[in-house]
Amino acid sequence: MTTTAATFDAAAAEASDGGPVVVPVALGDRSYDILIGDGLIGRVGALMAERLPGARAAIVTDANLAGLHLDALEAGLEAAGIASSAIVVAPGEASKSFPVFERVVDAVIGGRFERGDAVVALGGGVVGDLSGFVAGVVRRGMRFVQIPTSLLAQVDSSVGGKTGINVAHGKNLVGVFHQPDLVVADTAALDTLSERHFRAGYAEVAKYGLIDDAGFFAWLEANHGAVFAGGTARTAAIATSCRAKARVVAADERETGERALLNLGHTFGHALEAATGYSDRLVHGEAIAIGMVLAHDFSVRMNLASRDDADRVRAHFSTVGLPTRLADVPGDLPDADGLLKLIGQDKKVARGKLTFILTHGIGQAFIANDVPPSAVTDFLAEAAV
Amino acid sequence: MTTTAATFDAAAAEASDGGPVVVPVALGDRSYDILIGDGLIGRVGALMAERLPGARAAIVTDANLAGLHLDALEAGLEAAGIASSAIVVAPGEASKSFPVFERVVDAVIGGRFERGDAVVALGGGVVGDLSGFVAGVVRRGMRFVQIPTSLLAQVDSSVGGKTGINVAHGKNLVGVFHQPDLVVADTAALDTLSERHFRAGYAEVAKYGLIDDAGFFAWLEANHGAVFAGGTARTAAIATSCRAKARVVAADERETGERALLNLGHTFGHALEAATGYSDRLVHGEAIAIGMVLAHDFSVRMNLASRDDADRVRAHFSTVGLPTRLADVPGDLPDADGLLKLIGQDKKVARGKLTFILTHGIGQAFIANDVPPSAVTDFLAEAAV
Numbered sequence: 001m002t003t004t005a006a007t008f009d010a011a012a013a014e015a016s017d018g019g020p021v022v023v024p025v026a027l028g029d030r031s032y033d034i035l036i037g038d039g040l041i042g043r044v045g046a047l048m049a050e051r052l053p054g055a056r057a058a059i060v061t062d063a064n065l066a067g068l069h070l071d072a073l074e075a076g077l078e079a080a081g082i083a084s085s086a087i088v089v090a091p092g093e094a095s096k097s098f099p100v101f102e103r104v105v106d107a108v109i110g111g112r113f114e115r116g117d118a119v120v121a122l123g124g125g126v127v128g129d130l131s132g133f134v135a136g137v138v139r140r141g142m143r144f145v146q147i148p149t150s151l152l153a154q155v156d157s158s159v160g161g162k163t164g165i166n167v168a169h170g171k172n173l174v175g176v177f178h179q180p181d182l183v184v185a186d187t188a189a190l191d192t193l194s195e196r197h198f199r200a201g202y203a204e205v206a207k208y209g210l211i212d213d214a215g216f217f218a219w220l221e222a223n224h225g226a227v228f229a230g231g232t233a234r235t236a237a238i239a240t241s242c243r244a245k246a247r248v249v250a251a252d253e254r255e256t257g258e259r260a261l262l263n264l265g266h267t268f269g270h271a272l273e274a275a276t277g278y279s280d281r282l283v284h285g286e287a288i289a290i291g292m293v294l295a296h297d298f299s300v301r302m303n304l305a306s307r308d309d310a311d312r313v314r315a316h317f318s319t320v321g322l323p324t325r326l327a328d329v330p331g332d333l334p335d336a337d338g339l340l341k342l343i344g345q346d347k348k349v350a351r352g353k354l355t356f357i358l359t360h361g362i363g364q365a366f367i368a369n370d371v372p373p374s375a376v377t378d379f380l381a382e383a384a385v
Numbered sequence: 386m387t388t389t390a391a392t393f394d395a396a397a398a399e400a401s402d403g404g405p406v407v408v409p410v411a412l413g414d415r416s417y418d419i420l421i422g423d424g425l426i427g428r429v430g431a432l433m434a435e436r437l438p439g440a441r442a443a444i445v446t447d448a449n450l451a452g453l454h455l456d457a458l459e460a461g462l463e464a465a466g467i468a469s470s471a472i473v474v475a476p477g478e479a480s481k482s483f484p485v486f487e488r489v490v491d492a493v494i495g496g497r498f499e500r501g502d503a504v505v506a507l508g509g510g511v512v513g514d515l516s517g518f519v520a521g522v523v524r525r526g527m528r529f530v531q532i533p534t535s536l537l538a539q540v541d542s543s544v545g546g547k548t549g550i551n552v553a554h555g556k557n558l559v560g561v562f563h564q565p566d567l568v569v570a571d572t573a574a575l576d577t578l579s580e581r582h583f584r585a586g587y588a589e590v591a592k593y594g595l596i597d598d599a600g601f602f603a604w605l606e607a608n609h610g611a612v613f614a615g616g617t618a619r620t621a622a623i624a625t626s627c628r629a630k631a632r633v634v635a636a637d638e639r640e641t642g643e644r645a646l647l648n649l650g651h652t653f654g655h656a657l658e659a660a661t662g663y664s665d666r667l668v669h670g671e672a673i674a675i676g677m678v679l680a681h682d683f684s685v686r687m688n689l690a691s692r693d694d695a696d697r698v699r700a701h702f703s704t705v706g707l708p709t710r711l712a713d714v715p716g717d718l719p720d721a722d723g724l725l726k727l728i729g730q731d732k733k734v735a736r737g738k739l740t741f742i743l744t745h746g747i748g749q750a751f752i753a754n755d756v757p758p759s760a761v762t763d764f765l766a767e768a769a770v
Binding site: 098102105106109110133136137138139140141162163164167168169170173174175176177254 | 490495521522525526549553554555561639
């Protein structure tokens with residue numbers, strides 16, 4: 001744990017230089033940097049001029065974020081001599097749809113943006129997933145700059161190149177892998193986030209500890225208050241999360257193996273999101289918080305992990321105010337068979353077999369293929385009590 | 386020329402073994418084979434079982450091709466134990482549109498095809514471009530098998546991984562690079578092609594000679610009758626074309642350099658297609674036949690190539706019945722300024738500069754950046770006379 005703790009100190013020190021923390025994502029000729037720091041949105045223009053010379057900016061954002069940050073972004077772009085235009089979509093998951101996708105594609109092409117120009121995503125996961133898909137397909141691939149404004153987007157969806165939209169059959173079933181050229185995470189943008197959405201993003205931060213970094217999880221148990229308060233602890237948590245994800249993505253860009261570890265809690269979580277209609281009843285981070293607790297409980301039941309570790313996970317999530325039980329979901333849920341059916345519809349199904357991310361304990365997650373569906377229904381039937 | 390001629394003999398000999406000619410496309414972990422031979426559609430099932438074990442088949446085809454070849458394809462798949470379903474779109478360029486794209490995406494997802502399953506394109510360039518884009522985005526990338534049924538698709542659009550649809554602003558402006566896992570070119574399918582469309586595909590065959598293989602062009606001048614008649618000469622011409630394209634694509638998969646040579650004749654040609662509304666007035670191969678003649682004439686005018694070489698190109702295209710002059714296009718065309726405007730809208734524009742593929746003579750094409758627009762309008766004004 002000492003080694004891991006030292007890493008956090010380094011990250012905090014870097015940030016305290018005044019310059020942004022730089023997290024490189026090593027993907028050969030698709031490598032890029034994630035820059036993390038306070039008040040970076042106004043500096044995106046200068047950063048683009050330095051790193052993507054000559055690129056114009058097709059900004060994609062939503063109506064809420066436009067009101068908060070678009071002026072600062074545009075002023076910085078103009079000061080750097082970068083021509084831009086802004087495409088504003090409606091806030092919310094409904095914008096990850098074919099009609100909105102088509103409208104943004106048309107607007108980018110109609111704006112005469114070329115391959116060397118950049119789609120610039122200013123927003124959370126919805127804006128990032130939608131505009132990354134647009135950047136991936138206009139002229140068969142434009143440059144892409146992400147300015148994630150939610151904690152979830154800063155630590156998860158803006159790292160790794162997954163883009164996509166939803167269709168009637170499910171979420172993110174249509175998209176491409178398209179790596180950004182630059183990610184700029186402005187920690188000041190998180191100050192406008194609701195407590196509920198910050199907490200939801202925090203579930204993904206904790207996930208990196210649970211996957212393979214017990215020291216980071218222990219640090220979060222001790223320092224979550226400082227992370228929620230902002231400042232260097234928050235920046236360090238974000239940088240540690242980005243580094244963890246960057247490591248996994250560099251090793252397995254297209255999720256043919258190890259990258260699936262990032263889905264810890266997501267198989268149960270996606271089923272719960274589907275069961276609640278992807279509504280405000282349960283936002284993504286809340287669903288995977290419950291999913292991660294269930295994954296640990298299920299691992300205990302399968303005699304893979306200790307009860308103590310599973311209890312620590314549930315206790316920590318409770319402490320920060322995240323839901324941890326099926327009973328914490330407002331309203332009715334399907335029964336165990338109904339949930340299993342939703343799990344089977346999840347896209348991470350290989351040739352009809354059930355794949356789960358299970359664990360031997362905190363920081364020891366692994367990919368379990370061929371989990372017997374009956375064990376899952378038995379477990380869910382008990383968990384629902 | 387002797388070396389090149391020897392290559393054709395080898396190709397013809399391979400084909401005469403009875404087995405298909407195999408053209409490997411070397412793209413690292415995205416490498417695949419093109420199989421060329423007579424009567425292969427019925428063997429696609431066996432080939433898939435051997436090369437993509439376990440993959441189910443989401444067949445995409447058009448109403449015309451379905452009538453001609455779908456039974457044979459489905460029977461072969463069934464005999465090989467491969468589950469399949471067929472999605473039939475309307476014949477013609479109009480199917481390369483957002484609404485049809487969305488419908489096919491929905492049908493593939495609704496059919497519960499997974500990442501390891503294959504979209505199987507049975508058809509010409511339209512079906513291939515559309516279904517390749519679908520395969521590239523469903524679940525962020527499925528397997529893809531192409532069964533090109535037109536000469537144009539066999540020698541051009543099914544090699545190299547370019548996929549896409551059209552939008553109001555232009556053709557192929559939305560798509561991805563998505564390499565197939567297998568291409569099966571059944572030369573028997575060409576027997577149902579109209580003379581006009583065979584000729585149009587032949588323009589792309591001749592293009593490979595004009596780019597960098599003077600020996601192949603000379604062989605075509607001598608043997609075009611046999612290529613049009615079918616048999617081993619036709620197979621050899623197709624295999625040579627596929628090898629030439631595979632070489633270029635392997636060197637420059639995403640068209641950042643040399644691959645642009647494949648656009649010989651396409652800058653003028655696309656402008657003519659746009660000017661004629663992508664209608665039956667001028668099909669793609671006819672447009673690029675005129676475009677290639679213009680590219681040679683323009684090179685002569687720029688003192689880059691000899692008049693003799695340009696005359697040979699025009700003479701050969703005339704001999705096989707392809708159009709070679711602006712005046713050969715039925716109906717009115719825009720004037721030189723109008724055509725230049727259409728050229729500027731072509732997607733192969735880098736930062737506002739005009740890029741053309743010009744030539745020092747037959748088999749000596751090169752990429753010319755920064756061609757002065759005034760030289761183009763002067764040339765087109767004369768060519769229009």
